[in-house]
Amino acid sequence: xxxxxxxxxxxxxxxxxxxxxxxxxxxxxxxxxxxxxxxxxxxxxxxxxxxxxxxxxxxxxxxxxxxxxxxxxxxxxxxxxxxxxxxxxxxxxxxxxxxxxxxxxxxxxxxxxxxxxxxxxxxxxxxxxxxxxxxxxxxxxxxxxxxxxxxxxxxxxxxxxxxxxxxxxxxxxxxxxxxxxxxxxxxxxxxxxxxxxxxxxxxxxxxxxxxxxxxxxxxxxxxxxxxxxxxxxxxxxxxxxxxxxxxxxxxxxxxxxxxxxxxxxxxxxxxxxxx
Amino acid sequence: xxxxxxxxxxxxxxxxxxxxxxxxxxxxxxxxxxxxxxxxxxxxxxxxxxxxxxxxxxxxxxxxxxxxxxxxxxxxxxxxxxxxxxxxxxxxxxxxxxxxxxxxxxxxxxxxxxxxxxxxxxxxxxxxxxxxxxxxxxxxxxxxxxxxxxxxxxxxxxxxxxxxxxxxxxxxxxxxxxxxxxxxxxxxxxxxxxxxxxxxxxxxxxxxxxxxxxxxxxxxxxxxxxxxxxxxxxxxxxxxxxxxxxxxxxxxxxxxxxxxxxxxxxxxxxxxxxxxxxxxxxxxxxxxxxxxxxxxxxxxxxxxxxxxxxxxxxxxxxxxxxxxxxxxxxxxxxxxxxxx
Numbered sequence: 196x197x198x199x200x201x202x203x204x205x206x207x208x209x210x211x212x213x214x215x216x217x218x219x220x221x222x223x224x225x226x227x228x229x230x231x232x233x234x235x236x237x238x239x240x241x242x243x244x245x246x247x248x249x250x251x252x253x254x255x256x257x258x259x260x261x262x263x264x265x266x267x268x269x270x271x272x273x274x275x276x277x278x279x280x281x282x283x284x285x286x287x288x289x290x291x292x293x294x295x296x297x298x299x300x301x302x303x304x305x306x307x308x309x310x311x312x313x314x315x316x317x318x319x320x321x322x323x324x325x326x327x328x329x330x331x332x333x334x335x336x337x338x339x340x341x342x343x344x345x346x347x348x349x350x351x352x353x354x355x356x357x358x359x360x361x362x363x364x365x366x367x368x369x370x371x372x373x374x375x376x377x378x379x380x381x382x383x384x385x386x387x388x389x390x391x392x393x394x395x396x397x398x399x400x401x402x403x404x405x406x407x408x409x410x411x412x413x414x415x416x417x418x419x420x421x422x423x424x425x426x427x428x429x430x431x432x433x434x435x436x437x438x439x440x441x442x443x444x445x446x447x448x449x450x451x452x453x454x455x456x457x458x459x460x461x462x463x464x465x466x467x468x469x470x
Numbered sequence: 471x472x473x474x475x476x477x478x479x480x481x482x483x484x485x486x487x488x489x490x491x492x493x494x495x496x497x498x499x500x501x502x503x504x505x506x507x508x509x510x511x512x513x514x515x516x517x518x519x520x521x522x523x524x525x526x527x528x529x530x531x532x533x534x535x536x537x538x539x540x541x542x543x544x545x546x547x548x549x550x551x552x553x554x555x556x557x558x559x560x561x562x563x564x565x566x567x568x569x570x571x572x573x574x575x576x577x578x579x580x581x582x583x584x585x586x587x588x589x590x591x592x593x594x595x596x597x598x599x600x601x602x603x604x605x606x607x608x609x610x611x612x613x614x615x616x617x618x619x620x621x622x623x624x625x626x627x628x629x630x631x632x633x634x635x636x637x638x639x640x641x642x643x644x645x646x647x648x649x650x651x652x653x654x655x656x657x658x659x660x661x662x663x664x665x666x667x668x669x670x671x672x673x674x675x676x677x678x679x680x681x682x683x684x685x686x687x688x689x690x691x692x693x694x695x696x697x698x699x700x701x702x703x704x705x706x707x708x709x710x711x712x713x714x715x716x717x718x719x720x721x722x723x724x725x726x727x728x729x730x731x732x733x734x735x736x737x738x739x740x741x742x743x744x745x746x747x748x749x750x751x752x753x754x755x756x757x758x759x760x761x762x763x764x765x766x767x768x769x770x771x772x773x774x775x776x777x778x779x780x781x782x783x784x785x786x787x788x789x790x791x792x793x794x795x796x797x798x799x800x801x802x803x804x805x806x807x808x809x810x
Contacts, residue, residue: 228794228796229564229567229794229795230542231542315685315687415674420672420674420809431801434536435801436801437538437539438798
């Protein structure tokens, strides 16, 4: 039976583990402004990145955006997922296609749409000015809010589909039994549906959180040049600064922080689920 | 027995095939920018001048940073992936200093003999050039700026914007304003912070800056004269002001890696880049000047994109050795202190 995982295992080994091992080796090298890098085995790049207030702030922004997006996705995704899960099968396939539809549009194209909407001369400012509500355009684009809205629009389908799959497995008659015993709808949700849907909440949140921590195109396009998250900062080091060792160290720090927070979050929610 | 003897060559054939095919097709792989530049390479150089010679150019489009990185990463390979690499002058200089590219002489690229003396460099083929100037909107800026230092006046408060891509150029201009020179950008840091205090904005790309200039969000910037010409053609109300401190040239150039697979075709490609017949297209569409003395442009076009003898004489010289050595430091200050 173990042989069944061999093809997938080899693929992961070849396409993920090997490049990551190379990247890790590069992160221990020394940067050279003229020769790309010099062979070395030193932790300097990691120490510099961890001690640097600039990258601490970039990591802080990244985590704030990722947490906000995950929470927002959960809040707007749960009702949609519940509605999807309880839908009759005839209309469900159409609703699933509509949910997945935003994923068919590339991140860059989608961000261009947001730019047309939120820009200084965009649809929102033009409408507000046309109605005489504002005289000077509002700064909507190139803000943290714009980035959060943009990312939520990308990742919400992942949350909805994951939650919906779990909610579907909760028998409807359990909710009906709770209702018959006198529990109001909010209590049914809080005491019955939510605890039973917790594995879906954990899985959806983990998935969305990882995607948000590593977002690249949306922060660059909707956040503008002054807004920095980790993935664009890693890209800048590789491409603008040609500092591969430091860029590789930043990439591993981002990976470890994402992994650590994901494990921690899953453990905390998992413990609550067991209770 | 026969089939077994055939087995090994049959298996190895696909490995050898690309090289054989390359040699037969006389292909030359050109790493270059996309957009207008790539289109003009095709229409003005490749189709009329190289294909008739039996050379088949293949363009590999990407960013200059990716091409530079590729050159560095492939330096120990016997066979590189590009035959001609188009880069800016400072990157070409850096590649030459590292010994990664071929020396160019009139023996391998005959048209080099016509290159303007001020633009000659042993490893770099200067293809086209423009200069760094100030662009301003005449409807909102009066009197126009005449020197870089004017942009620090309070009348420009909240009206200046820059392209993020030009961080090195803006840092250099700030250094000139501070009384420094191209060999040390440190004196310009205070001036950059003063610009930030004046509400200077940064845009992620030249195109987003153009949109801001068009909408009136920004009234003045530091940019290439050629880009100003293109924007004027696109209907943006922009005038050019040559800085009294002297304009700095930017040369769009090309190099041939030492590990290029088809060097003869690469040299022929570079020679064609300097062909006077190819100059007009790049000047008309992109606003860039030819780097050779035997290329001529129509007088009205030259009046828009060219330099007077006096301006030519005042051209400043960038210090490529300094920028190569301090690139990370310049970027860090821009990212953390100026943009943050």
